[in-house]
Amino acid sequence: MWNSSALQFVVLTGYLDVGALSPVFFGLLACLYVVIVFLNVFLVGVIALNAALHRPMFLLLMALFVNEVYGSAALFPFLLAQMFRSVHVVSVGACFLQIFCQYTYATIEFGTLAAMSYDRYLAICRPLQYHVLMSGRRVLALVLLIWAYAFVRCMVTLSLNLRLTFCGNSLPSVYCRNYLIVRLACADTHINNVYGLVGIVLSAVLPLAAIALSYLKILAVCYSGSAHTRLKALSTCTPHFLSVLNFAFGCSFDIVASRFDLDALGAAARVFVSVYYGTLQPLLTPLLYGLSLRQVRLTCTRMLTRARDGHTPERTHTQGKDTCTHLSTCT
Template sequence: MLNLTLSTSSYFILGSYVHIGSLKYLYFMLTAMLYIVIFIVNISLIVVICMNRSLHEPMYLFLCSLFVNELYGSTGLFPFLLVQILSDIHTVSAPLCFLQIFCVYTYVNIEICNLAVMSYDRYLAIYCPLQYNTLMTFNKAVIFIAVIWFYSFVKFLITLSLNIRLTFCGNVINSVICHNYLVVKLACSDTRVNNIYGLFGTVLSILVPLLPIIFSYMEIFKVCFSGCKQTRQKAVSTCTPHLASLLNFSFGCCFEIIQSRFDMTSVPRLLRIILSLYFAIIQPLLNPIMFGLQMSKIRNTCKRVFCYKMLTRHKDTM
């Protein structure tokens, strides 16, 4: 059993918040509206994919997993931010801090692994379209998704168990959310196991998804350069939203890593906060918009559902 009382401090102080006076209510409303929009667009696309049998294909299953992960990551972040924005004392209990670390880090790992599997799926669809339905079946897609989520949860359960055993000599985290690297830095007990596992986990988190992404896009580019115009158009239409999502998420993670590990005092604090949360705020908003607009099947299904509801309401009022 894990002992939650080993740390010398029962709470942490988030040191990156500033006193904003009555502006906190404006920030609260803007953050709440953003969370509501993210929740509505993601849950809408999940319902559309689940309810429409024509969308029960591997590509849309991976998209559904992506949208579920956006909801999961946003729920692990936004309610916490909303409470902290309204609070004058920016503290968080140790168990809640560890829980947020677990949620945010599993969200990141699931996101990048999901995008990696989607790149492989696009490679199969473009490189060998005639064998695609045999190589990527519905059951295989489900197995891929289950492995991604299980692997991510197990990986960071180990991180959580290593963090809980630490004894802390400080409790000020220079961030607006709980951050694993910054929490471990506060420990005065032996952190060698944490550091070794953290380095090993980081390498895994980068290499495991990066290898299939590089391989898939190298093969896709080969097909594009050697194939006909129709093949190139298909590759561009199916890969553009995926590439945009992948690059956006990668840049967001880079922003967060840079601001947490290097001295960024020369950068305005508000900009540092936005950059540190970019990966968890913009990605859940960008993905459903990009994929929803780009994928014709999803777009047409949404139109049919919306038109049907409008017609039903019109008949009821007559």
């Protein structure tokens, strides 16, 4: 049972004393947050309002953009609220809420990226079965399953934390992390640690393995074709590959930062490592997909042109072939 007298608030000791530069960092962080929200919401609107983009790959992209808004909302407002405080204190309830949002964001991100790699595998390696295996309804069901799993998994994590009695309230971080909270416990945390490792395997390692397997099969099929096909395969897979690589490294940095002593890096480097995945990924995702995917880029251009000329965007329909040459519609 939760012992409210054991831990009522948490003190975050990872913040740097930047003195008179606080307004500068606040402005930069606020601008970054505004840009992230604008880009992701704009691309969600682009896909939602254009029937030409109502296809599995773009629906998965829309789900990814929504998750970037959700994940950034779990971190940026919190950091901005703490920026001008001399003592960085947060209530236990708010701390646990942030842990829940951050963990669900990461779980959904890995799951959605894995679903996108499966979509590309079907479109390239099994084109004749693509529309049967990856319909709009199946994409919706897959997205709902990913979100449901993430919420259930993180609810279990919080329930395991609520049974603990804590002996301290100081976290060497700029935001709340589950592992650091568990380290404050006086009681045995064996179950928490085991469940945490299982969660990492199910939520990160398995999706990354599925992504790697999908890309190995894509490369095997496309590299057996012409040079043109190989070029198209490379161009359509590059944004997704970079997104996966960035997020995987970012999460690895966060895990290392929370579990090991990084004093040798310096205070500024420790802060950067700890917030890397939560700040760069939401910005990188819309830039990668919004600027590199030809259909999204052209649709954005048409919408902006019509808005400038005072016309209402029209809902158009296009057809694409899900073969290896279908890669050209994604670049």
